[in-house]
Amino acid sequence: MLTAIKVENLHKTYRLGQIGGQTLRQDVSRWWARLRNLPDPYLRIGDDDHGNREGAQIHALRGISFSVNQGQVMGIIGRNGAGKSTLLKILSRITAPTAGQIKVRGRVASLLEVGTGFHQELTGRENTYLNGAILGMDRKEIDRKFDEIVAFSEVEKFIDTPVKRYSSGMYVRLAFAVAAHLDPEILVVDEVLAVGDSEFQRKCIGKMSAVAKEGRTVLFVSHNMSAILRLTEDTLVLEKGRLVFLGSSSQAVDHYMSSGFAQVGERVWAQDEVPSSSAPFRPLALRICDAEGRISDTLRSTDPMIIEMQYRLDEQITGLRIGLYLQTSRGEVVFTTFDVDDTDQYAAFSGRPAGHYISRCILPADLLNGGRYFIGVNASAYRIKRYFQDDQALNFNVNITGAPGTQWPEERKGLIRPRLEWQIQQVSEPQKSLAWADHE
Amino acid sequence: MTLNSKPFTPSPSAEDQWTMIIRPQRGWFDLNLGELWHYRDLIRLFVQRDFISIYKQTILGPLWYLIQPLLTTITFTIIFGRFAKLPTDGIPPFLFYMSGTVIWSYFAESLNKTSNTFINNAQLFGKVYFPRLAAPISILISSLIAFAIQFVLFLGFLAYFMLVGSEVHPNEWVLITPLLLLMMAGLGLGFGIIVSSLTTRYRDLRFLVSFGIQLWMYATPVIYPVSAIPEQYQPLINANPLAPIVEAFRYAYLGSGTVSLINLVYSFAFMLVILFIGLLLFNRIEATFMDTI
Numbered sequence: 079m080l081t082a083i084k085v086e087n088l089h090k091t092y093r094l095g096q097i098g099g100q101t102l103r104q105d106v107s108r109w110w111a112r113l114r115n116l117p118d119p120y121l122r123i124g125d126d127d128h129g130n131r132e133g134a135q136i137h138a139l140r141g142i143s144f145s146v147n148q149g150q151v152m153g154i155i156g157r158n159g160a161g162k163s164t165l166l167k168i169l170s171r172i173t174a175p176t177a178g179q180i181k182v183r184g185r186v187a188s189l190l191e192v193g194t195g196f197h198q199e200l201t202g203r204e205n206t207y208l209n210g211a212i213l214g215m216d217r218k219e220i221d222r223k224f225d226e227i228v229a230f231s232e233v234e235k236f237i238d239t240p241v242k243r244y245s246s247g248m249y250v251r252l253a254f255a256v257a258a259h260l261d262p263e264i265l266v267v268d269e270v271l272a273v274g275d276s277e278f279q280r281k282c283i284g285k286m287s288a289v290a291k292e293g294r295t296v297l298f299v300s301h302n303m304s305a306i307l308r309l310t311e312d313t314l315v316l317e318k319g320r321l322v323f324l325g326s327s328s329q330a331v332d333h334y335m336s337s338g339f340a341q342v343g344e345r346v347w348a349q350d351e352v353p354s355s356s357a358p359f360r361p362l363a364l365r366i367c368d369a370e371g372r373i374s375d376t377l378r379s380t381d382p383m384i385i386e387m388q389y390r391l392d393e394q395i396t397g398l399r400i401g402l403y404l405q406t407s408r409g410e411v412v413f414t415t416f417d418v419d420d421t422d423q424y425a426a427f428s429g430r431p432a433g434h435y436i437s438r439c440i441l442p443a444d445l446l447n448g449g450r451y452f453i454g455v456n457a458s459a460y461r462i463k464r465y466f467q468d469d470q471a472l473n474f475n476v477n478i479t480g481a482p483g484t485q486w487p488e489e490r491k492g493l494i495r496p497r498l499e500w501q502i503q504q505v506s507e508p509q510k511s512l513a514w515a516d517h518e
Numbered sequence: 519m520t521l522n523s524k525p526f527t528p529s530p531s532a533e534d535q536w537t538m539i540i541r542p543q544r545g546w547f548d549l550n551l552g553e554l555w556h557y558r559d560l561i562r563l564f565v566q567r568d569f570i571s572i573y574k575q576t577i578l579g580p581l582w583y584l585i586q587p588l589l590t591t592i593t594f595t596i597i598f599g600r601f602a603k604l605p606t607d608g609i610p611p612f613l614f615y616m617s618g619t620v621i622w623s624y625f626a627e628s629l630n631k632t633s634n635t636f637i638n639n640a641q642l643f644g645k646v647y648f649p650r651l652a653a654p655i656s657i658l659i660s661s662l663i664a665f666a667i668q669f670v671l672f673l674g675f676l677a678y679f680m681l682v683g684s685e686v687h688p689n690e691w692v693l694i695t696p697l698l699l700l701m702m703a704g705l706g707l708g709f710g711i712i713v714s715s716l717t718t719r720y721r722d723l724r725f726l727v728s729f730g731i732q733l734w735m736y737a738t739p740v741i742y743p744v745s746a747i748p749e750q751y752q753p754l755i756n757a758n759p760l761a762p763i764v765e766a767f768r769y770a771y772l773g774s775g776t777v778s779l780i781n782l783v784y785s786f787a788f789m790l791v792i793l794f795i796g797l798l799l800f801n802r803i804e805a806t807f808m809d810t811i
Contacts, residue, residue: 092809167808168540169540170646170647171540171647172644172646172647172808173806173808174542174543174805174806175541175542176542177542179539179541180539180540181538181539181540182537182538182539182540183536183537184537186538188646188647190645190646191646194642194645195646197567197570197571199570199571199574199575200567200570200571204563204570208560208563208566211557211560211563212560212642212646212648213646216556216559217559240574
């Protein structure tokens with residue numbers, strides 16, 4: 079069998095110093111200083127002489143090699159910061175590797191986002207053509223598939239309406255429909271399936287498996303272990319820029335779930351993942367657990383849930399607030415909450431001395447509807463400074479077994495699924511009201 | 519030019535034949551123009567998008583294309599014609615300034631917009647690959663459409679002034695108009711992509727551009743004829759590659775000034791060199807600029 083993708087000793091290093099502004103003046107004076115054999119004028123005392131030319135480095139990928147056969151569907155899993163997105167970006171030619179190479183046989187299309195390049199003022203039809211062209215289709219190809227795309231997206235009636243008038247659901251459906259009709263030999267997919275309602279997600283997963291069955295090569299990155307198990311035969315596990323496991327998907331998922339690092343339902347921040355601007359705040363871990371304290375990726379909506387943020391303060395911070403915000407997979411914010419929302423609590427913790435802390439938030443039972451949720455976390459002092467922020471620190475599933483109304487297996491709209499009190503009262507007898515009506 | 523990646527040919531069968539090899543740095547001359555050609559529909563759609571968004575987002579829509587040069591011309595006529603009384607080679611001042619404004623603004627627009635290529639498209643470039651040159655090239659075409667509209671306006675005024683018997687003499691040099699536009703486009707693109715490549719590293723250059731274009735206009739015979747410059751300084755003016763183009767355009771349509779083949783050849787050569795440097799630089803930067811933006 080032919081090899082479709084061959085990755086050879088791939089390295090990617092980001093230089094921290096390059097990110098952020100630089101001015102020509104600094105570079106010119108640095109160059110002038112070097113010319114006269116003087117030290118770098120912008121060097122902080124105590125730093126090595128590498129200035130912005132070398133800078134602190136982040137090794138996103140540290141020598142990865144693997145190959146994918148034609149027609150193989152390969153999953154990629156790993157924690158945030160493991161190098162998954164860097165690998166995808168290199169494969170998609172958005173950025174170049176620092177060392178090593180990738181050999182590819184066949185046309186590659188990559189989906190790192192749906193709706194890239196959609197323009198608000200253009201109609202659905204115009205955006206379909208524009209987005210298709212951005213993804214590498216030519217006009218004839220789009221002409222040929224246009225009706226199919228529109229049918230798949232279910233927005234026929236509004237295809238000549240500017241997309242700024244679309245609901246977010248329609249927008250995403252059209253965007254995904256275009257992407258789903260790409261015909262490449264190799265498809266690289268990031269977790270774009272986490273969009274749309276569950277009905278639409280099913281449709282997307284169906285389309286993905288159809289693509290895979292046609293003998294195309296697919297690389298699929300996901301946090302969703304069940305999607306990985308359903309769609310892929312083989313999976314590679316990345317950890318801190320290294321390939322730590324490559325084998326059958328079920329073994330890979332086991333490896334990932336059992337390795338201490340990659341515990342699902344928990345996000346641990348390693349030293350090199352925390353920007354230096356966060357100091358003296360140092361996030362350690364965010365986890366979600368059930369009422370018994372068991373860390374889990376899937377929780378039942380009928381039980382309370384506990385979200386814990388563990389962190390360290392290297393110095394005292396005055397007015398610190400730890401904020402959690404819960405979002406749906408579509409990006410709607412369900413709520414935002416701070417650990418010192420309560421004024422007494424705020425008074426008691428107005429200045430938190432250096433030390434190790436856990437801020438724990440308890441969500442009552444019967445709060446959330448089913449689905450996947452993302453937890454964002456931030457640490458700030460109101461109007462003074464935001465120390466740390468991670469919008470998608472952790473994600474988890476809510477299982478609605480036993481929730482109100484689950485006797486009917488239909489999808490129930492809404493972000494929350496509260497158990498509300500209902501009273502049903504019969505206010506009059508039918509015969510009486512008929513008799514009353516007859517009198518009229 | 520070597521084309522080591524041809525992503526759109528069908529898969530070859532031999533084990534050692536690859537359609538694409540992703541390497542740390544692309545070669546200096548690895549421009550991959552064939553791939554750009556494959557994406558020509560994308561360029562067309564970018565142009566269409568730019569036009570529609572201007573049309574839909576402003577009240578006056580495409581009328582802006584006409585209002586802009588008209589207002590500029592009127593302002594120049596009043597300030598430089600009436601108050602400063604700059605000479606116009608015997609041409610009606612209104613036509614003189616309009617000819618300069620229309621051809622100059624094609625260059626200024628192209629340069630100004632292409633110089634923001636990387637920064638304005640960072641969001642798009644960060645999510646999907648397509649030949650990055652498609653973005654600046656679509657800008658050249660959008661600006662060319664704007665030019666065409668303004669040019670028709672200019673021709674209308676020219677016809678009017680000829681009817682009322684003004685001393686203007688369009689001549690056979692109008693035939694080189696496409697060549698003049700090509701040179702303007704090449705210079706605009708060349709300088710634009712040089713600046714856009716450098717702005718990924720030096721953000722302050724952005725602010726210099728619009729200001730620099732303004733100054734550059736005064737160094738180009740847009741509001742004055744070359745003949746108004748003392749003889750000994752004329753080579754200095756003509757060292758500006760834009761000067762012979764503006765002067766030739768005016769000579770072709772109004773019959774004033776001079777057109778010098780040597781100067782035009784110089785401008786053309788200058789354009790080729792700038793375009794070449796620009797493409798090389800752009801090609802180097804595009805591989806890794808997402809890491810720095």
